[in-house]
Amino acid sequence: MPDGSPAGGARDADVLAGDPRATHLLAEDVHCALGDRVVLHDVSLRVSWGERVGLIGENGRGKSTLLRVLAGELSPQRGEVVRAVVGRVGFLPQRPGFPVGATIRDVLAEATAGTRALADRMRATEESLTSGEGDVDALLGTYGQLQEEFTRRGGWELDARVGELLEVFGLAGLDRRRPTQTLSGGERARLALAALVITEPAGLLLDEPTNHLDDRGVDWLLRWLSRYQNPCLIASHDRVLLDTVVSAIVDLDGPHGRAVRYGGNYRDYLDERAAARERWWQRYRDWRRQVVDARQRLDRAGRAGGNARVIRDNNKLAYHAAGSAAEAAVARATRAARQHLRRLIDERVPRPPEALRFTVAEPGEVTEPPDGVLLRAKGLVVGEVLRGVELTLSPGSRHVITGANGAGKSTLLSVLAGRRVPDGGAVERRPEVRIGYLPQESAFADERRGLLDAFAARRAAYRDDAAAELTRFGLFEPGDFDVPVNRLSVGQRRRLALALLFAERPHLLLLDEPTNHLSLVLVEQLQEAVDRFLGPAVLVTHDRTLRNRYADRVLELAEGRLVARHSATR
Structure with a gap:
């Protein structure tokens, strides 16, 4: 339900489209503020029949808010929202909720209720035809329409389809009597996605739908979305999804915070940005x-x-x-x-920011080791997650580490970075080697100083020098410099961590989920910077594009050990 009644002349309406090909989702000059922060500033967007539009932009730019507005769950202060569809628009938020006390069985029953109701109406119509009651031609017409809709929803194989979805989304082993509140966040997200797919909605609004899926689940979803013909808007940072499924890209990082539309898929978007x-x-x-x-x-x-x-x-x-x-x-x-x-x-034209790049070390800054190794992990043991890990890092080497959540990937990087002492084994590194470590979570939540002052303090640099450095990286505008760090968005704090990483001029990189919370343009820049980096780099990531890029250098952390996994990507 909407969070409040429309304000300031905002209009939100569901319109029955007479022709399925006329279906569309529309936002016109939508302005939305949450508290004292303007999230959407006169945003306009239209998604028509046959379109699958990818919605991108940095964290905090309003992607989730725009989806909620289009779904009717949040009322804007002004603007117009129209859902012109035949049927219900399906909405998948990042953190879906279920009714209190609902079980998995209840969720599935609600998802299949519409299809089962069609089956009941078909049976009733068949009985009327058999008994000779009513107008036969009218009954045949009605039966044909019901049968067509029943077939479109996969009604003939409904139970098998439900079982397939639970299997492919990793939910088949769960007791269907289990209350949804006992599920993990990932399980709830996958259950909500399965229920949404079952309903075959007349429109789709998806917020990061691949976040909690494994490779099998992602592949299945991409195939299903590629066949989906009704209006579909997908907020996502998944570059594989954006490159294989969508027909257009809408960027909420456009001028003045407005939406800018690019035709084609993600690769076309990158070409246009270049x-x-x-x-x-x-x-x-x-x-x-x-x-x-x-x-x-x-x-x-x-x-x-x-x-x-x-x-x-x-x-x-x-x-x-x-x-x-x-x-x-x-x-x-x-x-x-x-x-x-x-x-x-x-009428000054500002200088475009330079592409991100790691500064090359000065000649002789690091003595070339006799064996060419900058860091060697020997028999690392930490509790039950690391059980004798071995890893050798030489200039130019690249390793991508994958593994299940809780396998110890972040623990391994923290040990390699010297932030954690292992229970057993050792990390051998040359003392003059500077390690560029990007943890998964940035520790800035309690930093109350302004962005520039916090950066200067961590760099032990004069304020003017720090400002020049931040400006050169192109990660922040001067208007951001005085904003307290604890008031920055998650994406901005991630940018601050990146700025500190580049400023260190590291000889070795340890990056934990480096693409998290970054705009896709910045992700591409970071990826190119890592490619040009001359030292060794270790990346812990679930990003399939990165894994595909280094497909022959993927290691899996399983049962406490690193093993080659050349088949990790497709």
Whole structure:
């Protein structure tokens, strides 16, 4: 249900579409504030029949809020929302909830109720036809329509379909009498997704649907979504999903916080962003050239004004007349040059931020070890999660570590980084090696200093130097510098952790879920920076795109040991 009645003239309506191909979901000039924070600023978006639109943007930009508004669960302060569909729009939030006391069986019964009701109506219509009651032609028409809808929903194989979904989403082993409140967050999300798929909704609003799925579940969902024809809007950071399923991308990181639409899939979006960046660089270069030209004109005008005319033939009258005209001409030229320069400064084109890259170590900064090894883990033991882990890191080596939740991946990285002492075994590293460690969770929650001051303190740098460094990375705008760190969004705190990582000029990288909480543009930049990095890198990640990129260097942490897993990706 909506969180409140529409305010400020906002309109929210369900409209019955006469033709299925006319179905659509619409947001028009939607403005939504949560407390004193504006989340959506005049956002407009339309998703039509046959479209699967990917919704992207950094954490805190309003993706989840926009989905809730379109689903009718949240009322905007102004704007228009229309759901023109034949049937119900299905909504999958990131943290789905169920009625108090509901069991798995109850959730599945509600999901299949519509299809079973169709079966009941088909049986009733069959009985009417058999008994000869009513208009036969009308009954046959009704039966045909019911049968068509029943077939579309997979009614003939409904029980088998329910079983398949529970199996593919990792829920088959659960007792269906089990209350939903006893399920883990991942299990609840997968159950809600299974129930949504069963209903075959007339429209889809999905918030990070692959978050809690394994590879098998993701593959199944992508195949199902690829066949889905009704309006579908998917907020996701899953690059495989965005590259294989969607027909358009909407970016909520557009100018002034508005939605910007790009045609095509994720790869097409990246190409367009790259082209836009090159256009930005060209505008910047043109602007710089014009500024240089304008300053040279101003300088020439100033020099011309300082050249005195020589008096000839004692003709002072002619001299003063000509001199006055020359001075006036020089003054006009100087004024015009100064106005042109002022206009250029007022219309300044900001310099595009440089691509993220790790600074190359100074020659001789790290002595080349005789065996070429910068770090070696020997027989690491930590409780029951690490049982004799061995790992060798040499310049240029890449390792991607996967494994089930709780397998000890984050524990392993913290030991390699020297943040945790193992119960057994040892980590051998050269003392001058700087380790760039990016933990999964950034420890900034209690930091009340402004962003710039906190960065400068951790860098032991002067404030001006720290500001120049942050600006060079392009991770923050100057307007963010005074915002207290504990008031930054999760995505912004992740950017701060990245800024500190790059500023360390590391020789070795240990990255724990590095793509979490980052915009996809920044994820691509970070991935390219890691590719260009000359030292060894270890990445703990569930990101399938990263795993595919390093498919021959994937290790699985299972039963406390690292084993090669060349078949980890497709």
